[in-house]
Amino acid sequence: MRLKVIWSALRLVVLSVVVLGLGYNLLIVGIGQAAFSGQANGSLVKHHGHIVGSRLIGQQFTSARFFEGRPSATSPPYNASSSAASNYGPTNPALLKEIRTNLAAVLEENPGVKASQVPPDLVESSASGLDPDISPAAAYLQVPRVARVNHLPVATVRDLVAKHVSGRFIGLYGAPHVNVLELNLALLELAKH
Amino acid sequence: MGFFWTIVTLVVALGIAWRYLGSYMAAVFDGRVRWLGWVERPIYRALGTSPEREQSWKRYAAALLVFSAVSILFTYLMLRLQGSLPLDPQHLGAVPPALAWNTAVSFVTNTNWQNYGGETTLSYLSQMTLVVQQFVSPAVGIAVAIALVRGLTRRDASTVGNFWVDVTRCMLYILLPVAFLAGIVYVGQGGVQTLAGPAHVHDALNGVTQTIARGPIAFMEAIKQLGTNGGGFLNANSATPFENPTALTNWLSIFLLLCIPFSLTYTFGKMAGSRRQGAALLTAMALIFGAWVGFTSYAEHQANPAVAAAGLPHQPTGNMEGKEVRFGDTSSALFGVASTQTSTGSADAAYDSFTPMGGFGLITGMMLGEVSPGGTGSGLYTILLFAIVAVFIGGLMIGRTPEYLGKKIQAHEVKLAGLGILIMPIAVLALTAVAVSVHAGRAGPLNAGPHGFSEILYAFTSQANNNGSAFAGLSGDTAFYNVLGGIAMLLGRFAVIVPVLALAGALGAKNVVPAGLGTFRTDNAMFVGLVIGAIMLVGALTFFPAISLGPIVEQLSHGRFF
Numbered sequence: 101m102r103l104k105v106i107w108s109a110l111r112l113v114v115l116s117v118v119v120l121g122l123g124y125n126l127l128i129v130g131i132g133q134a135a136f137s138g139q140a141n142g143s144l145v146k147h148h149g150h151i152v153g154s155r156l157i158g159q160q161f162t163s164a165r166f167f168e169g170r171p172s173a174t175s176p177p178y179n180a181s182s183s184a185a186s187n188y189g190p191t192n193p194a195l196l197k198e199i200r201t202n203l204a205a206v207l208e209e210n211p212g213v214k215a216s217q218v219p220p221d222l223v224e225s226s227a228s229g230l231d232p233d234i235s236p237a238a239a240y241l242q243v244p245r246v247a248r249v250n251h252l253p254v255a256t257v258r259d260l261v262a263k264h265v266s267g268r269f270i271g272l273y274g275a276p277h278v279n280v281l282e283l284n285l286a287l288l289e290l291a292k293h
Numbered sequence: 294m295g296f297f298w299t300i301v302t303l304v305v306a307l308g309i310a311w312r313y314l315g316s317y318m319a320a321v322f323d324g325r326v327r328w329l330g331w332v333e334r335p336i337y338r339a340l341g342t343s344p345e346r347e348q349s350w351k352r353y354a355a356a357l358l359v360f361s362a363v364s365i366l367f368t369y370l371m372l373r374l375q376g377s378l379p380l381d382p383q384h385l386g387a388v389p390p391a392l393a394w395n396t397a398v399s400f401v402t403n404t405n406w407q408n409y410g411g412e413t414t415l416s417y418l419s420q421m422t423l424v425v426q427q428f429v430s431p432a433v434g435i436a437v438a439i440a441l442v443r444g445l446t447r448r449d450a451s452t453v454g455n456f457w458v459d460v461t462r463c464m465l466y467i468l469l470p471v472a473f474l475a476g477i478v479y480v481g482q483g484g485v486q487t488l489a490g491p492a493h494v495h496d497a498l499n500g501v502t503q504t505i506a507r508g509p510i511a512f513m514e515a516i517k518q519l520g521t522n523g524g525g526f527l528n529a530n531s532a533t534p535f536e537n538p539t540a541l542t543n544w545l546s547i548f549l550l551l552c553i554p555f556s557l558t559y560t561f562g563k564m565a566g567s568r569r570q571g572a573a574l575l576t577a578m579a580l581i582f583g584a585w586v587g588f589t590s591y592a593e594h595q596a597n598p599a600v601a602a603a604g605l606p607h608q609p610t611g612n613m614e615g616k617e618v619r620f621g622d623t624s625s626a627l628f629g630v631a632s633t634q635t636s637t638g639s640a641d642a643a644y645d646s647f648t649p650m651g652g653f654g655l656i657t658g659m660m661l662g663e664v665s666p667g668g669t670g671s672g673l674y675t676i677l678l679f680a681i682v683a684v685f686i687g688g689l690m691i692g693r694t695p696e697y698l699g700k701k702i703q704a705h706e707v708k709l710a711g712l713g714i715l716i717m718p719i720a721v722l723a724l725t726a727v728a729v730s731v732h733a734g735r736a737g738p739l740n741a742g743p744h745g746f747s748e749i750l751y752a753f754t755s756q757a758n759n760n761g762s763a764f765a766g767l768s769g770d771t772a773f774y775n776v777l778g779g780i781a782m783l784l785g786r787f788a789v790i791v792p793v794l795a796l797a798g799a800l801g802a803k804n805v806v807p808a809g810l811g812t813f814r815t816d817n818a819m820f821v822g823l824v825i826g827a828i829m830l831v832g833a834l835t836f837f838p839a840i841s842l843g844p845i846v847e848q849l850s851h852g853r854f855f
Contacts (some may be wrong), residue, residue, distance in 0.1 A: 108340045108457060109360040113367050113425075115336060116464070120428045121421040124469065128476045128512040132486035135477075140486045142507050142535065152497035156483050156534035159494075159501045166499055170618070180505040181491060182413050183529035185615045185643035187766035189744035191847060195614060195646075196603040203604050216607045223605060224614035227532030227625075227642045233618040235610060272298040274540025275610070275621030284498060 145281060147288075153281050154180075158232040161284060164209060165249040165291075167234070167242050169280040170221055171202050174229035183228045199223050210245045217241060233277035236265045250291045260286055295540075296590065296623040303548060310552040311575065315559025321466045322439045322459060322560070329465050336465075340457045347452035350798025353440055354791055356456040357433060361401055361787070364426060368397035371422040372415075381416035382490035388414065391775035396423070398779040402786035403430035403668060405517070405524030405638055405761035406778060408769040412506035412527050417488060420526055424513050428472075431520030431553070432463035434670030437790050438557060441674050442564050444797030445698050448805050453797045467553070468520060475515035475549055483538030484511030510535050514542075518549035521668040523638030523761040531628070531641040532617055543620050543641060547628055550637045554666035555579075557673040565698055569816035574676055577824040581665035586630045589647075589654030593626040597648060612651070615643025626651060629762075634658040636668030638761030645740070645748065645764040649848035652764070656751050657840065659758045661832040662717060668759060674713075674793045676824070679831075680815070681710040681796075683823040687813045697815055699805035706799055713792040718835040720757040720784045724777055725750050725839065733773035739766030743850070747843035752778065757785040 132140030143155040153159050158169045160178045172178045173186035188195035202223040207213060219237040239261045247257040264283045268274050320326045324344055327333075337343050348356065371378070372393040376386045388396065392408055399406045400423045411420065436459035443453050480486050485507045494503040510526040514536050517525055531537040531546060555575060562571020596608035611622030620628070625642035632639050633655045644655055658665070664676040681697055685707050688695025695702045728734030728749050737752075738745030748767040755762050756778045763769070769778065814820060 104341065105356055105359045106363065108342065108356070109363040111339050112360060112457065112460070113363055115339065116425045116429055117422070120464070120469070121425040124473065124476075125421055125424065125509050125512050127473070128480065128486050129488060129509060131477060132480040132511065136480050139483045139538075140480050140511070141489070142485050142487070142492050142505060143483050143538075144492060147498070150497070151492070151494055153494050153501065153503060154492070154505055154534075156538055157503070157505055159497070159499070159503060161499045161501075163499050178501075178503065180503045182410060182506075183527050183533045184410070185529060185532070185646065185765065187643055187645040187739055187764070188614065189645060189740035189747075189766070189847070190597050190612065190614070190648050191599045191742075191744065191850060192740050196599055199600055199603045199605060215604055218605065218607075220600070220605060220608045220610055220613040221616075221618050224600075224612075224616075227615045227617050227640075228527075228529035228534065230529070230533060231617050231619075232534055235618055237609075268295045269540040269544075272302065273295055273544050274619050274624060275295060277618045281498075288498070 156232055158230045166284045167280055170231050171225040172229040173225040183230055185227045186225045213241055232279055236276050239278040306548055307555055311556050311559050315556040316563055318560040319563040321462050326466050336461050342457045344458045347455050350453050350794045353453050353456045354794045364401045365397045368422055369393050372419055375416045375419045378418050380418035385416055391772045395775035395779045398782050400426035402759050402782045403434055404759040404782045405522045406756050407524055410528035417508050427516045427520050427522040428464050428468050431669035432460045435463050436460050437793055438670035438673040441793055441797045442561050444801035446565050447801045450801040472515040472519050476512045479511040479514045482542045484514055485535040486511040518546045521550055521635045521637040531639045537641055547631045550635050551631055553669045554635050554672040573816045573821050576821045578666040585654055585658050586627055589630050589651050590623040590626040592648050592650035593622045612648050615646030629655050633762055634665045636663045636760045640762055645766045649844045653844035656754055659754045659760050660836045661828050663758045678710040678713045679827045680824055683827045687823055696806055700800050700803050709792045709796040713789045716788045717757050717785055720781050721753045724753045724781050737767045743843050743846040750839055750843050753781050756781040759785050
């Protein structure tokens with residue numbers, strides 16, 4: 101009797117592996133590759149035939165001519181093969197030090213901006229370390245700098261940001277956000293003309 | 294605004310699921326759903342069983358324990374041998390023994406505690422092995438809940454069902470179809486699903502070079518939420534855009550992880566022949582859940598005084614450390630509450646960086662015993678234990694032998710219910726005490742002071758409740774935490790399941806006493822209040838001292854309570 105239970109257990113494990121681990125997985129791979137091949141492969145973005153990243157994965161933009169993303173706690177920042185958050189507790193001195201450093205950098209790079217205008221997402225690091233988005237406020241704050249460095253009118257760059265603000269999903273869910281990579285690609289096109 | 298509509302649409306969708314998924318599940322376990330009979334029959338033949346051959350509670354429990362032991366062993370071996378097996382495009386070596394033990398136990402017990410970063414530790418084949426347990430472990434939990442409901446509703450019965458049949462039906466008719474449909478939505482929204490290995494980006498716009506981890510992610514995502522598992526493919530779990538790309542998938546994740554635990558109360562009412570009995574348990578669950586959502590979302594929307602002092606006075610979007618912009622503060626808090634109160638443990642934000650009171654909301658949600666609505670199956674069977682304690686207390690008050698669904702609740706049943714309820718707090722408090730007393734335990738926390746204590750307390754609360762969420766600052770991948778955590782998970786799962794099945798057997802053997810005028814009613818507001826009272830009382834009495842040393846002290850150090 102006891103031996104029979106073990107055999108039944110083994111058979112159910114093997115059956116589950118075949119049906120659920122392999123069958124179900126490959127079915128979704130097949131459907132994904134056939135119907136949503138862009139998404140299933142990582143929403144990769146091409147620019148002049150060259151893969152410049154994924155729409156869904158943030159990158160570190162350090163040059164003043166580009167819009168910057170959020171601070172990233174991965175090592176090195178925006179390490180897309182090892183997602184991570186800082187995990188700093190809300191009163192951890194390391195968190196407060198980091199916020200002071202990030203805030204000072206934002207204020208220095210964007211002269212004329214006051215600390216009260218800086219939204220938290222621009223100085224606090226994201227949960228995945230790979231957040232592809234910033235809040236609309238964080239994007240608008242960078243407009244004067246980006247316009248100046250790229251020799252573009254402020255109003256034009258502001259319009260560009262406005263066009264790239266994604267609202268809530270069907271007006272209901274989530275928070276408004278701006279995809280940094282897409283915004284920077286559009287900026288490149290704009291600067292060319 | 295966004296938060297309001299998220300709540301409204303969730304309530305509507307869950308209401309529909311409660312009614313229809315609930316009655317569908319009752320039909321599945323009664324054997325009235327047969328559209329996959331052509332798959333079902335060969336499986337029973339291979340397992341050497343059939344739906345007509347029912348088991349006593351002891352046989353049912355033995356099959357469950359043997360099956361779980363074989364699953365742990367199989368998963369352990371797959372992780373240890375990963376280096377010599379196919380589907381390992383990054384050539385990751387074998388998983389070390391202590392970590393493989395912790396991970397195997399974690400996925401078989403429906404905990405999904407992860408002491409590893411998925412993309413840097415596990416091959417695609419290992420991830421697929423874990424997904425198998427993400428289907429199997431919720432099915433086992435639901436089977437136990439159904440066995441207990443059968444015990445409550447049958448008369449003079451010597452059997453509680455057939456374990457193999459219950460598990461097979463659950464996977465085939467409930468988990469697989471829903472996960473399949475949800476998986477397609479995840480892929481359509483941007484969830485990655487490929488076997489092609491990482492993508493490489495060279496010298497892009499800003500001289501950026503990136504290696505982007507990919508894999509069969511979306512198929513894991515669906516069952517991870519639906520089965521209240523919580524273990525994701527990537528280290529940062531549902532916060533990573535490849536697992537949870539949009540606000541829609543975030544909503545879907547919350548819906549999926551809540552739908553089975555809530556709907557099982559309808560299944561219970563239907564099998565008991567009284568929808569009101571199920572609705573009473575649903576009300577108790579929903580009231581606790583709602584209160585915690587309100588509290589935690591409010592806490593996360595507050596400005597952090599310490600951050601304000603560091604130079605950022607204006608925090609209109611709340612606490613954004615460890616949160617993603619596309620979800621925002623309140624939706625992340627809602628996700629956190631849903632995930633901690635369902636034994637899921639997935640995370641779309643870094644829980645370690647929640648405000649002290651936000652973190653309090655998460656950890657206390659688990660400490661109540663995972664009943665609001667709790668894990669797949671485990672939520673229903675645990676709240677039924679509390680219901681039995683509640684009728685016992687009610688019976689003492691009016692001086693009558695208590696009954697639940699016409700079954701006399703006597704000393705034996707109350708002992709079993711008490712045992713099932715108290716195992717978890719004992720495991721949490723004892724193991725936390727051990728960890729803070731030895732060097733190997735104190736070496737774990739990332740944050741100092743009360744927050745560090747919270748990290749340890751959270752780790753054992755999460756594992757003993759088979760939740761799996763973490764204050765992830767804790768360095769858990771040490772021999773000490775791997776081994777102790779494994780023990781916590783085993784106790785929280787099987788040391789509860791065995792008394793529950795014993796209870797099912799004891800209740801099933803009893804006859805039904807017809808309801809009379811003096812019968813204590815278990816389908817009205819008074820009973821709902823008693824159940825909530827029992828849950829709160831047990832939780833507060835056992836955990837208040839420990840929780841005072843963690844989040845409460847930390848919040849007070851802000852100089853104000855809320």
